[in-house]
Amino acid sequence: MKHRIVVLGAGYAGAFAAGNLARRLSPADTEITVVNAEPDFVERMRMHQLAIGQDLAVRKLSDVFAGTGVRLRLARVTSVDPERKTVAVTGEDGDGELAYDTLLYALGSSVAHHGVPGVAEYAFDVAGRSSALRLRERLARLGAGGTVLVVGEGLTGIETATEFAESRPDLSVTLAARGELGAWLSPKARRHLRQAFDRLGITVHEHTNIEAVEPTRAIADRVTGSSIPADVTVWTAGFAVHPIAAASGLEVAETGQIVVDRSMRSVSHPDVYAAGDSVYAIGDNGRPLPMSCGSAGYTNMQATAAIIARLTGGKVPTVGLKYLGNHISLGQRDAIFQMVDGDVRSKSWFLGGKFAARLKSGVLKGAGWGIAHPTFGMPKRQRRLATIPDRASVRAAA
Numbered sequence: 001m002k003h004r005i006v007v008l009g010a011g012y013a014g015a016f017a018a019g020n021l022a023r024r025l026s027p028a029d030t031e032i033t034v035v036n037a038e039p040d041f042v043e044r045m046r047m048h049q050l051a052i053g054q055d056l057a058v059r060k061l062s063d064v065f066a067g068t069g070v071r072l073r074l075a076r077v078t079s080v081d082p083e084r085k086t087v088a089v090t091g092e093d094g095d096g097e098l099a100y101d102t103l104l105y106a107l108g109s110s111v112a113h114h115g116v117p118g119v120a121e122y123a124f125d126v127a128g129r130s131s132a133l134r135l136r137e138r139l140a141r142l143g144a145g146g147t148v149l150v151v152g153e154g155l156t157g158i159e160t161a162t163e164f165a166e167s168r169p170d171l172s173v174t175l176a177a178r179g180e181l182g183a184w185l186s187p188k189a190r191r192h193l194r195q196a197f198d199r200l201g202i203t204v205h206e207h208t209n210i211e212a213v214e215p216t217r218a219i220a221d222r223v224t225g226s227s228i229p230a231d232v233t234v235w236t237a238g239f240a241v242h243p244i245a246a247a248s249g250l251e252v253a254e255t256g257q258i259v260v261d262r263s264m265r266s267v268s269h270p271d272v273y274a275a276g277d278s279v280y281a282i283g284d285n286g287r288p289l290p291m292s293c294g295s296a297g298y299t300n301m302q303a304t305a306a307i308i309a310r311l312t313g314g315k316v317p318t319v320g321l322k323y324l325g326n327h328i329s330l331g332q333r334d335a336i337f338q339m340v341d342g343d344v345r346s347k348s349w350f351l352g353g354k355f356a357a358r359l360k361s362g363v364l365k366g367a368g369w370g371i372a373h374p375t376f377g378m379p380k381r382q383r384r385l386a387t388i389p390d391r392a393s394v395r396a397a398a
């Protein structure tokens, strides 16, 4: 019987990992299945662009994996049973169950509402494709002078506010920041950010904690009743992982992310690996890696390297788990590239302006292209398994 590897999620982490596994392991004794809810690869890093009306390249997962030997199952994962080593799914063809010998969990994340009243009912978000399309449809109906409030001064909030203001100068765009805009950036980068916001005419409310969202405004202080008018409120106040991992009995952190060892293997269930936003991984700087495309890259490379080594009897290599900095687009023509040091403090040097924007555009295109060609550039060394391990022997090798 072949060793069954099931990869949950075909986002930045899962799609690349599945291709890598297929390239490196022999189909004679391994079977790789990817489960994904959507038929296309969703470029989450561009969801704010999709929301404001830009059209994105469509990359069908069936094309992405054509010829790789990877089986694609279009279905929604509803639960994982790590004791029975099964995954429950539901799709167009009804409910089903997949058995695995090795699982790679890479289901990403979605918007975090933080329990704020009205967010689920009235706010929009750019965390996924369906929500971005819902916002796109709403913005298309919003006439000149309409008010858009972006809540959250993190990377997604900044990218969303600037992209919207640049693409729709007829709208009045406001950003509500809990702290100070760009407080974590170096002084020069922060100045650059503020100039960009001024140029694009974005109003910023600093030290403003949105306590509730209503259909046409956001409440900044429920005691005084102070509020910000908003025809459309876009919630970008963070991401949260899907509750599936926690509900399955896998050991998770407070964030719900799967706790892993240095090889991205679950500390509670050695047949399970995690990568991308779903993993609670400590980076080389001793801190949890942030949810980002870069982290998705490093963690999926470490997870796949460990899976391949353990199955083929090799030594598990150590892939760097780095956090070098942030690359924030400010519309299509401007961006900030800010490096950080080992303590995650911004270095004084930063790159801003058109060149940084071109670099960011290259990063986005490169990431999309890499997903569309998941086996490109990797040595095709399809190794046989050392043995076809049963559950007991995989655990023994732990």
Ligand SMILES: Cc1cc2nc3c(=O)[nH]c(=O)nc-3n(C[C@H](O)[C@H](O)[C@H](O)COP(=O)(O)OP(=O)(O)OC[C@H]3O[C@@H](n4cnc5c(N)ncnc54)[C@H](O)[C@@H]3O)c2cc1C
Residues within 6 Å of the ligand: 008, 009, 010, 011, 012, 013, 014, 035, 036, 037, 038, 041, 042, 044, 045, 046, 047, 048, 075, 076, 077, 078, 106, 107, 108, 109, 126, 127, 128, 156, 159, 242, 275, 276, 277, 278, 291, 292, 293, 294, 295, 296, 327, 328, 329
């Ligand atoms: C608007 C926006 C801008 C961003 N900009 C940047 C940026 O500039 N730089 C950066 O580094 N990061 C950025 N990010 C963050 C980055 O997109 C994520 O960190 C990255 O997508 C994580 O990759 P992943 O593979 O873990 O998850 P995802 O890319 O989210 O992939 C998860 C996959 O799992 C599938 N899935 C989820 N649930 C289920 C289920 N129950 N059943 C089946 N399939 C399921 C999804 O359909 C998806 O295909 C941005 C995010 C957003 C939303």
